[in-house]
Amino acid sequence: MLALQILVDGFAISALYGLGAVGFTLMFGVCGVLNLAHGGIMVIAALVGWWVAANYGVGPYGGALVGLLAGLAASFITYYAVIRPVQRSRAIPPVEEEIFILTSTLLWGIMLQVGLDYAFTDNPVTMQPLLPGVVRIAGIRVPQNEVLIAVLCWAVIGLLSLLVNRTRIGKQILAASINPRALTLLGFELSHVYLVVWTIYGVLAGLAGVLLASFLGASADNAGALTASAFTIVILGGLGSVPGSLIAAYIVGYAETLTAYLIAPTLRPIPALIILVIVIYIRPQGLLGRR
């Protein structure tokens, strides 16, 4: 009974972690950008979606849609206002571009968090469940919304995999992640590929934020923790590896759920971090990462 409970609860939360981390890792794999404003973008989607749903009577689905669009908009702003200026700056030597992107996305993330705090207060909000009510799965009471979230996460991840592997633009994305120079030499516009990736990223982060808000709730103060969580998962899975991130999301999700059930809720984050430290020492590139 307990084992089943852990299995069911861990599955949905892991799927959500996975969805949050996939965009983050794709961004690094293709564009070389570690976006530390990630949590801020997720929270924008959550808060805007909640606010519109609560004040304009558009229902949970309308709110979710608006939230997703807000995430997408935030993603584009991040790209045009923060990332591009760094990438195009002549004063920043290429070897130091990484630290500048980290620093500026961190600053941008803080601005988002404080701005959201100001606009929405730091009180957590929860979006109405997309599906209210509960179902019984093998005797375990599970909110229908949780089931829907797990299904949605996997559907979106599946669609992403189709997009990357089966479409023209997907192949360009793959090529850009492996050898951007060659892609340029073949006459493709790299910035076009980047824009597509930022679009995908915005949708993924926005959706993850909206689902998080309807499952567990979200507040401006969560932005840092959400970034850290995505970061941890992505490092564990291997920077730039989408399957790695998914596996890592499940490892982290289940490690947390197991700890919360079997040891103590307070110790929840610890085992995942210890696993992470061990993996980094033994296999610094992460589970499925390339060096």
Place this chain on the structure above:
Amino acid sequence: MKAGTLWRRAAVFLLGLALLTGARAACAADNTPIKIGVIAEESALLGKSIIDGAKLAVADINAKGGVNGHQLELVVYNDHSSAADAVRAYQRAVQEDHVSAVVSTFISEVYLALEPWAARLKMPTITAAAASNLITKQVHDDYDKFKYVFEGWLPAPILAQAVCDSSKDLFVDMLHMKSAAMMSEDADWTTPLDAAQTVCLPKAGLQVVDHIRFNPDTTDFTPIFNKIEGAHPDVIITGIAHVGVQPTVQWHDQHVPIPMGGNSGQATNPEFWKTTNGAADGIITQTGAVPGVALTSRTIPVADEFIKATGKFPAFTGFTAYDDVRSLAEAMQRAGSTDPDKIVAEMEKTKMEGTLGTLAFYGRDDTYTHAMKYGKDFVLGTFMQWQDGKQVCIWPRDKCPNPMKFPDFVKTPEQHAAN
């Protein structure tokens, strides 16, 4: 002093901040009003009510001619609920803005960080809601040093007593419950709360079958609820304030069949219904005042003022902050000065009709020195329940005979018996 000011301005100017300094110097020139500092987090539900409550009190006092012929002026500082920010704000309030007293934060840990500074800078300071018993313990143990510190809310062991007193009436006598699980966030104020509840709940007739303390950063409460459900308690007694929305919504979404009562700080705020999308339905919590219930002759007029000024009924911290400012102002009036030692001496003599009851503070020899006095003749606190979007008063029963109502998924022992 002229040369000093010039130097300072020159230095600050060098740092490129001339504009701000100009504005600040202009403010500093007018030193007639007596300043009171408020340190709280603006963007937190409980913090916002502290600020609003203090503002209302100042407006009311000024409308009646102020204190000793001086108008009161409020200086508000945002501490982002961080101890470090609060300490910096406190230093600024005392050393730069020269306030005469400080009303502060609802978070015990933050208030505890301010305590040594209150002692060092000799500044009468009162919290509108922090409940840790360490606050008053320091005052009790080293009175001469810490006597400037007051607690304008009930200390945690007394909150626990109120929980047990009300649980006896509400849960044991009315709903025939026999067991409870305690679920508290891991924080300074819940340590003494839990300790006292562990002792007094069984005396009230509720066996404690489970006791969970969780990290205030927790976002997923599923495992906690499942574990509690496994222990089959009749009621969950919460000790939460840092968290509130998330456990409530998850309790509702997961249809946890056990009622929740106790202390749920955020649920005292009228916005709570909206932020939880109505998941608050059925939640019971200890609070200060509830709409429509006159605890004293002042409760309803002050509540109406709140609604006029902010459009909303305040969280309990709105009432405590209002009373805190008034008690400070009356102490200054009686002392005829803003000398800190004289203010403290007069504060100790406070016996004032507040919004929640008669406000008085425990003395030097009492266990909870300088905390708010508890009891039928002083402040008793109330318990409320969210019912169909409204906060309904359910305890003390003589003032609030309203019935309790729970959402359909909640099963009380009576319903179990009926099934």
Place this chain on the structure above:
Amino acid sequence: MPKILRSPLPLVLLALVIIGGVAPIWLDAYYLGIFTVAYYFGVFAMSWDLLFGFAGEVNFGPTFLIGLGAYGAGLLNNAGWPLPLCIVGGAVIAVIGGVALAVPALRLRGPYFGLVTLVAVLLLLDFIVIFAAQTGGEIGMMVPDVLSVSTAVNYWYAFGFLVIAGAILFGLSRSALGLILQATGQDRVEAQALGFNVTKHKVAAFAISALFSGVAGAMLTFYQGTASVDQMVDLSIAVQIIIAVVFGGRRTILGGVLGSIFLVLFDELLRPIGQLNTFVVSGVALLVILFWPDGVLGYVLRPREER
């Protein structure tokens, strides 16, 4: 050494030291308090720049070192040790922790070193929260002793420490160690080929960084009377340190002090605009980073020598 640094810089520094040293005479208590905090931040920033600007290692965990110093000293103080010994103890703990982290972590390259240091902070944070009974958890641990109750004396402690730390760190950055670190930061293979033990020098740099971070963390604890997660360990503090260095000018050591003073002072002076102060400060820092990536001091010093 660039010629331009030789002539005016020492004079300017001397003037700043004198102005800073006599500040308590003309500056009021409130500003002294702000500068006191800013100076400790300045030491954090300089220590970080030694690793980043010179050794080329992005350490996301400066607060791991600071936190070890602060909480180490605080726990010792709560155990009854006298204050000076606690500071020494905190520093020793920080250095041991720093070396224990650096030795294995420096085997890793590129972003992975940074990631390990980041994880170290997360772990420390979690342990502080879990052992809340001893450490005070989320919001802070009170310590029985304080450096001084006098604002001016506290200021002088901080200022004296800043000057000493600045002199040592600046000296180191211009010494053989600094040059070797700089060489390894730019081209590790060549530096190794020239016969330098790269790892040994980097560990040494890490230990020095840990020493100053730890002492500064311990002293800040005893200045405030509390060791607190959100002022000494939280990732946002690491972010502030990084911003201070990049803003002030990386690879200059002293730029970090400038950046720290800017961040702390501006944040405080903008307090009247309420919660948005952090927003404005971050925005200004972001603009500086985007448009003057060499930072303020880098901008002042470099154009004449390089461009």
